[in-house]
Amino acid sequence: MRTIQSRPTPRSVLRLLLTLCVVHASSASTAAVEPSKPKPDQKALASLGNYPVRYVVDYPAADRFSPPIATAFHDAVNTEFVHKGKRERAHPNGGYAVAMMERNGVSLLHTGADLGWFRVGAPVFAIADGVVRRSAPGLKQINAEFNLKMQVPAGPVDYGNLIIIEHRTAEDDYFLTLYGHLGDDRLVRAGDVVTAGQVIGTIGREAGNVNGRYKPHCHFAVHEGRWIEPGHRLMTLSVNGAESVVRLEEPGEKESRVSITPTVPNIRLVNESGQAIEFRRDGESYLMPSSPLWTMAGLSGARLAGYLPSVDGFRDPIRFLRDAGADTSPAPTLQCTTIHPLSLPQVVDQPAPELSVSEWLQPSENPPELTGLRGKVVCLVFFQTNCAGSVSHGLPALRELADKYASDDRVQVIGVHTPTRDFRRSAPTQARKLVQSARLTCPVAHLGDARQPDDVARFGVRATPWVVLVDARGTIDFSNWIIRPAGIVDRIDLLLRNAAEEQ
Structure with a gap:
């Protein structure tokens, strides 16, 4: 086994996160060396990106436009x-x-x-x-x-x-x-x-x-x-004195397909923080985790x-x-209300916690519990009564999703009222009036006690309106800003197909 230094990729701030050691292993197994102790400044820089586990490739198409600033x-x-x-x-x-x-x-x-x-x-x-x-x-x-x-x-x-x-x-x-x-x-x-x-x-x-x-x-x-375009040169590896070029073939959500020319056995790269990137042979190409693509931009x-x-x-x-019509028929402005900073940890692929519900705005009897919904896809829509974006986008999206899946026993849609500012206007009484005026028929929870900030943080909620999808295994699959219901429906459909294949 020999440790070989990789040649650095083109200079970029984010590419400093990929100062890697290459370990040559047999095609039947993959090995790694003990990573060196990270330097303090590199460790701090590594925490700067807080990149998601998945490289997002599936998102709604751009078909309406807004100016970047009002003027x-x-x-x-x-x-x-x-x-x-x-x-x-x-x-x-x-x-x-x-x-x-x-x-x-x-x-x-x-x-x-x-x-x-x-x-x-x-x-x-x-x-x-x-x-x-x-x-x-x-x-x-x-x-x-x-x-x-x-x-x-x-x-x-x-x-x-x-x-x-x-x-x-x-x-x-x-x-x-x-x-x-x-x-x-x-x-x-x-x-x-x-x-x-x-x-x-x-x-x-x-x-x-x-x-x-x-x-x-x-x-x-x-x-x-x-x-990052297919064909982009990701890095150059030096293996046994010979250089091999790694190029992207097609990005994927969890794994991406790459080519390595000339070909090499299975390889694991280990950076100074101990994070590993493994290249695994799959036919004529290789599969690698997609998360490093965040730091390997072509632009x-x-x-x-x-x-x-x-x-x-x-x-x-x-x-x-x-x-694109941004001057004559601009998309409506979505004014979100921030709850937590960007430093909130990523929660995707983590088990979904239980909600600490103060009371249920509806129904008052036999409300659902997340632990009792295993086997179903759960869609949580977080909103606030005093958030303009919740009123203009969040609640209409919640109503559309609730109506669509009302008769589908594979999906449970739940509204989550999350008061963080102006508690007088966000009291349960005011929230219940808003729920009634929005004509919501799905269960709606009210988080109003001291545990509420920690509760929404465990779901990765940084602002309202916000949507969280939990798959049939009880794992958080999506935690993000509210997008148009069509985009959420596409993701729910994918989770339903995955659940059917796993049965």
Whole structure:
């Protein structure tokens, strides 16, 4: 058995999480070495991503659109504005494809549109349904917080807080949207499924490293393709002095198919934190866990920069939004109410705990218990009476799901009232009135005692409205922002098919 160092992948903040050792093993078995003691800064950086166990590939198609900020179309045509009595100028169309700087004699073009100048704290919206692929602070901020010494280009070329969302159209075409220079209050993290018009963050302030040290605004860009494309080179392994290239063939939720050329026996990679990635032969290709794909983005490094020699692959963001109808018939805004921070642990694939119910708003007799629902798929919809998103999106979705599965004994839909603010308005009496006005027929629980914060945390609930799906084995399968009922129905149907196959 021989330990071989892998050649580092291209420089990227997130790829520091994959400083790996390669262990050569026989094709019949896989072995690993004792990992070295992690360095404190690497351990802190590893906790930064908090990536999900699964690589989300199934999410609703983007078929309705919202502007990234409320004033996007006004800002795109307004080239002059006044800030603190001083007249400021802005580029037409947000400055897309305009040559704004020069490096080493090369003219660099602006890859997106700058919108929302000086509107610190203004909400930033996801323009369409999709999945968050990246949500992280900027390089300078990470360097400062974790005492790292990553090379950062001189000058204001850092995005600061950044969110990238992958979208899929009904025709299975993919595109990415990028939201840069945000505030520290990012509301979503990698793996979150979001809906059009959902608030994902706010425009950040210039102070410190929050927004990359730019004057406050949102850099919005649209790029063609997926976060990581089939055929993308994931890494290069050095085995017995020979190099083998690992390329993605097709991403999957739990396992992804890759090619390794030239072929090698089964391999396990172990990083300094003791986390392992195993490559297992399956026919002509290999299977590997999908979770590392979060840190192996194809759209990384220089391609993420706001200024490039070419805008190839990028789209004119304002024209893109107009063509999609975001200016004439925008998707309704989804105003969620935050309960817990992004640091809340991932709960998917963990056993579902029991709810600490204070009382049942309906029915008052023979209410369900999760432990008694094994064998069924359980859909929990968390909401608050004083949450605008719960009223506009959560309760209508709950009613639609409850009506759809009312006569299906394989599925149990339950509403969960989760008061965390303004307890007077969130009292059981007020919640019961809201339930009645929403014409809900499913069981609705009220969590109102001291155990409530811990209770929702165990289900991974970070905001309302929120949906949790528990599979027939009693394991949490999905814990995420409320999405359109059609997307939840698709996931429930998948869980029902899985349960039928396991019988």
